[in-house]
Amino acid sequence: MKRWDAILTIDKLAAELIAENNYKGKIYATGSPAFDKFRDIDVAKERKRLRKKFGLSENVFVVFYAGAATPAGWQEDEITFKFLAEAMRKLQKKHPEAVFIAHQHPRDEKLGRYQKLAPDLKYFDISKFLPAGRQGKIDDTLLPMMDTVVGMYATNLIHACYLRISGVSILLPNAGGKRLFENLSLDDFPTKGRKNFSHLPKKPPPSRRPMRLKKN
Known part of the structure; x- marks a missing residue:
């Protein structure tokens, strides 16, 4: 920096x-x-309204997974989702009423990706409640109904911070951590976090480095 x-x-x-x-x-x-709008939201009021709309109890725990399976990042997203799926199995075994919403990235090209990766989990299909043409796409106005937002790195995690909703960023060394840091210099980040990514290259491979313009 x-x-x-x-x-x-x-x-x-x-x-x-x-x-x-x-x-x-x-x-x-x-x-x-994009973020300033959240300061005017009454989260408690919206949570109550949205849960009533979607038929969810006030006391049920709702986990929202913000998928990141873009054409360039679907492999890392699947690794991350499988990691989360293990935790969700334990949660739903202990609390069968727990709600899991696995939201695919708008550029995800594989329909039903998460249901195929973990068919044993109990999912809440929110798409049937949305207007025609939305194709199951959830926007940030629905986040107040969630108890926690989980993802690799996603704008929804920033939204969660503004709404005072717990957010969990899963940066596994072979998935989110790899993608987040492979193209960046570690000098751009606080020294406290570097030890967790010491195994990663300090410079991106030649093919990923910025090209220098040459004069003719």
């Missing part, structure tokens, strides 16, 4: 985290319409 003279970030908390990691340049918290 030393090479940057200034950094734009979405809020004051992010600005404070950057400053705490000894960044000496200027930091501007510009905000973002």
Whole structure:
């Protein structure tokens, strides 16, 4: 981060985290319409309204998986999902009423991916409640009904933070951790987190490095 003279970030908390990691340049918290809208949401009120709409009890525990199976990342997403599926089996065995919503990424090309990977789990199909044409796609307005949001790395995890909903980012060394750090320099991240990814290359392979423009 030393090479940057200034950094734009979405809020004051992010600005404070950057400053705490000894960044000496200027930091501007510009905000973002995509995230600022959450400050006006009454989460408790929306949770109650949405759960009533979808026929879910106030006391039932709802887990939302934000899938990341894009054409370039489906393998890592499947590894992550299988890891989560083990935890969900234990949860649903102890609490059969627990609700699991596995939401596919909008660019996922394989319909029913998660049901095929873990057919023994009990899924909550939210698509039947959505308007025609939505094809089961869930937007961030439905997140207040969730108890926790899980994923590799997803915008929905940031949404969860703004809504004060627990979020879990699963960064396995052979999946999310690999994809998140393979194209980045570890110098861009706090030193406290580096030891967990010491096995990863410090520089991306030549094929992934930025190309330099040459004058004719």
